[in-house]
Amino acid sequence: MNKHLRLFATLLLLNTGSTVFADTATDMTVSGLVTPSSCTATLSGNGVIDHGKIAAHGLNPGTPTALPTQWLDLEIHCTAPMLFALVGIDDRADSSPAPGTAFGLGKNTHAPDEHLGSVSLAFENALADTQPMQSMASTNQGATWTAQEAIHPRALMAFSRPGRPLPEHIVELNTRIRANTVINPAHRLTLKHEVPLDGSLVLDLRYL
Template identity: 40%
Template sequence: MNKHLIAFGSALLITASLPTFADSRVELTVTGKITPSACTPALSGNGVVDFGKISAKDLKPDRHTNLENRAVQLIVTCEASTRFAIKPRDNRSGSSSIPGNISYGLGMINGNEKLGRYFLNFINPVSDIPLTALYSANNGATWGEHLDGDAAIPGQLFAFGSRGDDWAWAPLPLQSVTVDITLNTAIAPTNSLTLTDEVEKDGSATLEMIYL
């Protein structure tokens, strides 16, 4: 499995000689693959989802306040048909206002207060062939169907494909695909926040392309 922009292959020999011993050495081999085609991902709106200003008085004191659902489009274009996956990473890891590892954080305010959380979901993949959104929780060893209501968990792999002859889900080589990424966002209960001053929503995630 090769990461986008990290593809190489080489081998080297490291030799260490001791003063009183003959030809004492160890061998280190470095391997990899050079993919014949590259893929370029792009997000609509430059990947920015702006909720604007929200009045603190409109937020619920004792439970999360859900904001309007938003979506951005991910467009992946490859030089040739290529099998790839998307690996989301939460750049604000540890700041989600709910426990567990299935959501993304909106950043910390006042040093230690978790402002909120959001869920990502990959839906409606469109290409020149019928596709189903897929996920892998074991680094691509096996794949399952990623349903419209499922959360795209940080660190898992997400791809687009179909069932094979063995009825197992698998990513397909694609030259281009467009997919909607939906965001379900909520602000933490205000009884856990200090909102005497204006604060910034600071969610950030990276979508890493992985060549399969």
């Protein structure tokens, strides 16, 4: 699974190409905040989880096969206390058996209709500015938050001290990401040749 880190901003463009003219005018406001502070994020191992070669005969024929759990260390450093969230965007969402909760592993290069499996991610042992933290998730753009370790695609993931209802400003965050990879049942896969696992996701850092 390849990791990409990306800081981004969004510009909304309004297209007013209609030839219909109204008698009244309407106002448009463009707002935002330019901040001198920023955050950088790094993952151990360049964000790569490598399961090596997996023998086809060792896969379960009728049920999914769980591969050994692996971990990555995530560090985020900010130049001042910042309120931020992380969002996992799945580059292989069309191959995930559960796109709302797990990231896809891609498709069989020799049989493109066959989906290889999925990887589930979760935060562990989070510390921010030397304080233990809980990870939190929001699926409604930050309107509400729930304590949750699992990293679901497209969900906002942030951090707070245990028991706090909202994300908190952080200067330095250290946490582990647990990765549980599962390969689909072997009888659903064509395994006459080597088949690469091809999971890929973007881990976006967004300022709240």
